[in-house]
Amino acid sequence: MATTDESASDFSTRVTQQLVGGIAGMGVAIGMETGLFEMMIAMGESKKTSQEIADLANMKERYVREWLGCMAAANIVNFDPTEGTFWLPSHRSNIMDLKALAMTAPVLQGGFFQVADCFRKDGPRGVAYGKYPKFDELMAMTQGVFFQDHLIQEFIPSMPHLHQQLQNGIVVLDIGCCEGVSTTTMAKEFPKSHFHGLDLSQPALATARDTASAMGLSNVEFVHADISLMPPDWTDKFDYLFMNFVLHDLAYTAKALQDMYRVLKPGGTLSVVETTAHGKLKDNLAVPDRDSVVVDYMYSLMNCMPTSLYHEGGAGLGSMWGRENVRVALEEAEFQVISMTDVPSESGLHFMCQKATNA
Known part of the structure; x- marks a missing residue:
């Protein structure tokens, strides 16, 4: 968008989206560094609670739950509010192909x-x-x-x-x-x-x-x-x-x-x-x-x-x-x-x- 066509509100919205995307990207990087994404890919589309996922990954449930919340809010992991379960849709199983890009910000940080x-x-x-x-x-x-x-x-x-x-x-x-x-x-x-x-x-x-x-x-x-x-x-x-x-x-x-x-x-x-x-x-x-x-x-x-x-x-x-x-x-x-x-x-x-x- 050219500067002359952009209002202050447009600019604020655009940059906010970029900044929020960057924060969500840190969550993606955590999922890659910890191995959580690889484990959820191995799960297929079977739905599991945060406790079940933490147990499978041999991790602390409290941390896994917070990460899942971020990934669900970012529309990366799916969440069923009725059952309180999470899963990674099969069409998103290629997320690990983006690992180098995802890890760039944390390393440069x-x-x-x-x-x-x-x-x-x-x-x-x-x-x-x-x-x-x-x-x-x-x-x-x-x-x-x-x-x-x-x-x-x-x-x-x-x-x-x-x-x-x-x-x-x-x-x-x-x-x-x-x-x-x-x-x-x-x-x-x-x-x-x-x-x-x-x-x-x-x-x-x-x-x-x-x-x-x-x-x-x-x-x-x-x-x-x-x-x-x-x-x-x-x-x-x-x-x-x-x-x-x-x-x-x-x-x-x-x-x-x-x-x-x-x-x-x-x-x-x-x-x-x-x-x-x-x-x-x-x-x-x-x-x-x-x-x-x-x-x-x-x-x-x-x-x-x-x-x-x-x-x-x-x-x-x-x-x-x-x-x-x-x-x-x-x-x-x-x-x-x-x-x-x-x-x-x-x-x-x-x-x-x-x-x-x-x-």
Whole structure:
């Protein structure tokens, strides 16, 4: 609705709906985090009281009852007032597909008051990454569908030369691998290649190592290191570098790109996936899906930007720094940007780059 067509009452109603939706979303997230939704899906459409549901879930009835009240009021769970019973209609059993989106607000909330303090001129520079509990898990959920259903099925085959190299056997670095979903997915598909996953989060790397061990993978290893200070003996080591929604988070982006250039072999390939955002707000507001723009700006404000600025001299680029600026940064680091293509399954933009053979 255009501003000129909107009354004060219209505005208040619209924003109230958004705010109430956000509060209801916290209830949805609680149902996912506790496992209540999964249990109610398993119940089918059998109607049960709050006590029966609590007993099945091995939970306290008083908490379950209050949650059910919220979910019934939000028209997510159905309620029979005559029998005092609740159930989740079968057509709503796909609610778990929305888990990554539902968990976004609670996870970002971890740094809420610290980010608010950063606005003050005399406030802190930024917020420590550790202020966001379960952020690694959120990233694994958010990007997991792409890694499991599209990375080796569509993304890598879109680069035929690299695809053949991976089948023959090369050395790969997954930069900012988080819990290693992307690394282990590629390692399983290409057993002749060797994969290194690099991240700064020790808990995420521990999960990645456990996953690789459970999968019986012998061609993957995980390294705790700063992207801008990778091991000296990695110079010209890797044939392929993969980085998915990480570049904008870095405190020292230019330095990291220089080190990425150093560790990539001459003639090697670099894949950088970033948001589809432009550098100018007017271009971002022109897209038909305004909801995704809202989410991306909030991710940027609440996590990407403050965790970068937390470090002295941090760039604080944020996830909305823009495709135009991404390309400039890559070219300034002497990478040749071969192509920029959409990644529809992840709402991202793939910058495929190469390091000159004579570098």
